[in-house]
Amino acid sequence: xTHAAQLTLPYQVDVDASGTSYVxxxxxxxxxxxxxxxxxxxxxDGTANYLxxxxxxxxxxxxxxxxxxxxxxxxxTLYVADGINSRIRTINTADLVTTTAAGTGAGGCTxxxxxxARLQRPFGFAWHVASGVLYFSDYYFHxxxxxxxxxxxxxxxGTGAKAVTDARGVLAEFAQPFGVSFDGDYLYIAxxxxxxxxxxxxxxxxxxxx
Numbered sequence: 765x766t767h768a769a770q771l772t773l774p775y776q777v778d779v780d781a782s783g784t785s786y787v788x789x790x791x792x793x794x795x796x797x798x799x800x801x802x803x804x805x806x807x808x809d810g811t812a813n814y815l816x817x818x819x820x821x822x823x824x825x826x827x828x829x830x831x832x833x834x835x836x837x838x839x840x841t842l843y844v845a846d847g848i849n850s851r852i853r854t855i856n857t858a859d860l861v862t863t864t865a866a867g868t869g870a871g872g873c874t875x876x877x878x879x880x881a882r883l884q885r886p887f888g889f890a891w892h893v894a895s896g897v898l899y900f901s902d903y904y905f906h907x908x909x910x911x912x913x914x915x916x917x918x919x920x921x922g923t924g925a926k927a928v929t930d931a932r933g934v935l936a937e938f939a940q941p942f943g944v945s946f947d948g949d950y951l952y953i954a955x956x957x958x959x960x961x962x963x964x965x966x967x968x969x970x971x972x973x974x
Contacts, residue, residue: 771795776832776845776888776943786842786857788833792826794844794855806842807855807862814849814869817862825862827853834889834898843898843911845886852878852886852900852911865915873905873924878915888944890951892966899951899966901941908941908953908964921964921971928958928973936971938962 772791779785783799786806793808807817807825815826832845835857842855843865851867865878872882884905891898898911899920907922921936929937939958944951952974953962961974 775830776834778834778842778889780835786833786835788830788844790829790831792828792830794827794830794833794842796857806857806860807844807853812848814846814851816864817860820859820861822861825853825855825860831885831887832889832900834891836898837891837893837896843889845889845900847885847887847903850883850885852883852915866911866917871904873902873907873919875909875918876916878911878917881917883909883917887942888954890944890946892946892949892951894949895966899944899946901944901953903940903942903956906938906940908938908944908951920966920969926957928955928960930962930970930972932971933969936964938971 774787774789785797787795794806796804808827809824812828813826817825827846828848831847834843840857844853846853850871852865855862866881867883871884874882885903887903888901906926909919927937940956942956943954949966951964
C-alpha cells in the first residue's frame with residue numbers, strides 16, 4: 765500500500781494519462797505509483813552513485829539525488845534529472861534499462877550532442893507539447909536549457925551568471941532556477957535564490973519577472 769512505502773524527500777512528480785505517478789527523490793531513487801497505490805522502484809537502490817543498467821538483467825541503476833522526472837508522452841521513456849551527477853538519464857519503464865541521455869558527469873555549461881554536453885545540476889523538467897522538446901532548469905548554471913529528440917542540449921535563456929535580469933534568451937539572467945511548468949508556449953520558472961516566478965516565452969525568447 766502507498767502508506768507503507770517510504771519516500772525520502774520527493775522532489776518532482778509527473779503523472780501520465782492513466783493516473784500513474786512517477787516520483788524522483790533526494791533519496792537517490794525513482795519510483796512509480798499506480799492509481800491503486802502500488803509502489804515500484806524503477807531506478808536507484810538508495811546508494812548515492814552513478815551506475816547504468818544497460819540490460820534488463822543488469823544490477824539496479826544508481827543515482828545521486830534524482831531531482832526531476834518527466835515521462836515522454838505516449839512512450840515508456842522516463843527522463844530523470846540526476847542532479848549531483850550532472851546528467852540527464854532515461855529509464856525504460858517496461859524493462860528498467862537505464863542509460864544517460866546527456867551530460868558527461870563533469871559539471872559545466874557546454875551545449876552540443878548529449879555525449880559531450882555539460883550540465884551543472886539539472887533540476888526541473890517540463891515538456892513543450894507543441895514541439896515535443898524537453899525543457900529543464902540548470903540549477904547552478906542559472907539557465908534554462910532544452911533537450912532535443914536526438915538528446916542534444918541547447919541553452920535557451922540565461923548567461924550562466926547568478927543574477928535577476930529580464931531580457932531575451934541568453935541575455936537574461938537567473939538566480940538558481942528550480943521548478944518549471946508549461947502553459948502553452950509559456951514556461952513558468954520558480955527561481956529559488958531570486959525568490960521570484962519568471963516567465964519564458966519559447967516563441968519570442970523573452971524572459972520576464974511576474
